Amino acid sequence: MNRFDYVRPNTVAEAVQALGADPQARFIAGGTNLIDLMKYDVERPGRLIDITRLPLRDIVEHDGGLRIGALVTNATVAYDVRIKERYPLLSSAILAGASAQLRNAASTGGNLLQRTRCYYFYDTATPCNKREPGTGCGAIGGVNRIHAILGASEHCIATHPSDMAVALAALEAVVQVSGPNGDRAIPLAEFHRLPGDDPARDTNLAPGEIIVAVDLPAKSFATNFTYLKLRDRLSYAFALVSVAAALELDGETIRTARLALGGVAHKPWRNTEAEGLLQGKPATRETYQTAAELILAEAKPQSTNGFKIELARRAIVRGLEQAAAGTPQSQSDKRIQ
Numbered sequence: 001m002n003r004f005d006y007v008r009p010n011t012v013a014e015a016v017q018a019l020g021a022d023p024q025a026r027f028i029a030g031g032t033n034l035i036d037l038m039k040y041d042v043e044r045p046g047r048l049i050d051i052t053r054l055p056l057r058d059i060v061e062h063d064g065g066l067r068i069g070a071l072v073t074n075a076t077v078a079y080d081v082r083i084k085e086r087y088p089l090l091s092s093a094i095l096a097g098a099s100a101q102l103r104n105a106a107s108t109g110g111n112l113l114q115r116t117r118c119y120y121f122y123d124t125a126t127p128c129n130k131r132e133p134g135t136g137c138g139a140i141g142g143v144n145r146i147h148a149i150l151g152a153s154e155h156c157i158a159t160h161p162s163d164m165a166v167a168l169a170a171l172e173a174v175v176q177v178s179g180p181n182g183d184r185a186i187p188l189a190e191f192h193r194l195p196g197d198d199p200a201r202d203t204n205l206a207p208g209e210i211i212v213a214v215d216l217p218a219k220s221f222a223t224n225f226t227y228l229k230l231r232d233r234l235s236y237a238f239a240l241v242s243v244a245a246a247l248e249l250d251g252e253t254i255r256t257a258r259l260a261l262g263g264v265a266h267k268p269w270r271n272t273e274a275e276g277l278l279q280g281k282p283a284t285r286e287t288y289q290t291a292a293e294l295i296l297a298e299a300k301p302q303s304t305n306g307f308k309i310e311l312a313r314r315a316i317v318r319g320l321e322q323a324a325a326g327t328p329q330s331q332s333d334k335r336i337q
């Protein structure tokens with residue numbers, strides 16, 4: 001049993017101050033990831049800063065889009081009428097993740113900051129550069145079926161597990177943060193990072209910063225979208241590969257395309273070159289195949305996850321087909337929530 005203190009600030013400023021005062025402190029929101037990590041002895045915070053009293057629980061109109069407070073639960077976001085009507089891609093992605101009970105507790109900020117599901121990260125008897133920098137990577141040459149095929153490094157091949165973040169990447173959401181040096185906005189594409197030679201850092205959040213909100217821009221892709229999640233079970237499983245696809249069409253021609261992949265890299269994977277390639281092209285399978293080839297040209301398999309490259313190729317094509325046809329969601333995700 002590791003001892004820890006527990007505090008409950010009432011304002012964002014108090015929360016930031018509490019974190020700044022103690023390098024061993026951690027924020028806790030829904031606790032659905034952090035508590036597990038504490039039980040596994042992966043995280044040993046000396047102090048928990050419970051942020052659930054902060055006034056960050058609203059979804060409000062903002063700049064033609066919506067601003068989602070960091071403490072709005074995943075369930076509330078997914079079922080909010082404005083989200084369902086204007087950002088159904090986000091709603092679908094959230095409902096494809098976890099379980100109803102977890103989504104009731106999990107927060108918007110916590111979802112973005114959940115840690116990888118790499119088995120070795122959770123097993124303190126094994127080496128892991130993310131958990132203990134410099135110890136090595138158990139997954140390289142080990143059990144790596146769920147690991148990255150894009151953007152990995154020789155130090156870490158983990159993937160980011162969030163479904164919500166993949167949809168937010170395609171929607172070009174912006175993360176609003178507050179910290180000791182004031183407030184700043186981080187585009188979702190720059191929020192998570194690749195492992196490089198510092199896999200312990202999942203994001204570009206600076207020390208002492210708190211997520212206060214996530215902004216959805218006005219452009220919402222409410223008609224031609226899909227979130228396609230491929231996994232070992234139909235429910236309650238993380239993505240092996242997922243695709244958030246969003247299109248604007250002029251008849252049979254693609255006017256705008258957004259595409260983000262989950263389950264394949266240390267961050268939601270967007271390739272703007274591939275999106276540019278889709279633009280102005282006919283909405284056909286051949287077009288989608290060309291984009292998939294481009295995205296996966298740099299894919300590298302690990303010892304047991306080569307199948308993910310072909311899975312991703314097919315998922316991209318199918319995701320774009322579903323989006324173009326306006327048949328957004330795999331039926332499985334509609335049945336099992």
Ligand SMILES: Cc1cc2nc3c(=O)[nH]c(=O)nc-3n(C[C@H](O)[C@H](O)[C@H](O)COP(=O)(O)OP(=O)(O)OC[C@H]3O[C@@H](n4cnc5c(N)ncnc54)[C@H](O)[C@@H]3O)c2cc1C
Binds near residue numbers: 026097
């Ligand atoms: C069995 C299981 C299955 C799951 N399946 C899926 C799935 O399929 N898809 C999916 O996307 N997710 C899945 N999840 C993960 C789940 O979505 C996350 O655990 C959840 O979103 C985390 O939110 P939370 O509020 O509980 O975070 P917490 O556990 O409270 O916090 C997580 C981290 O974020 C930090 N934090 C929290 N809020 C803030 C903030 N506002 N500012 C700064 N730091 C903050 C905490 O310090 C902590 O480090 C699953 C989880 C479990 C347990």
Ligand code: SF4
Binds near residue numbers: 128130138155158
């Ligand atoms: S892939 Fe990353 S998280 Fe997994 S064992 Fe290697 S260093 Fe750790």
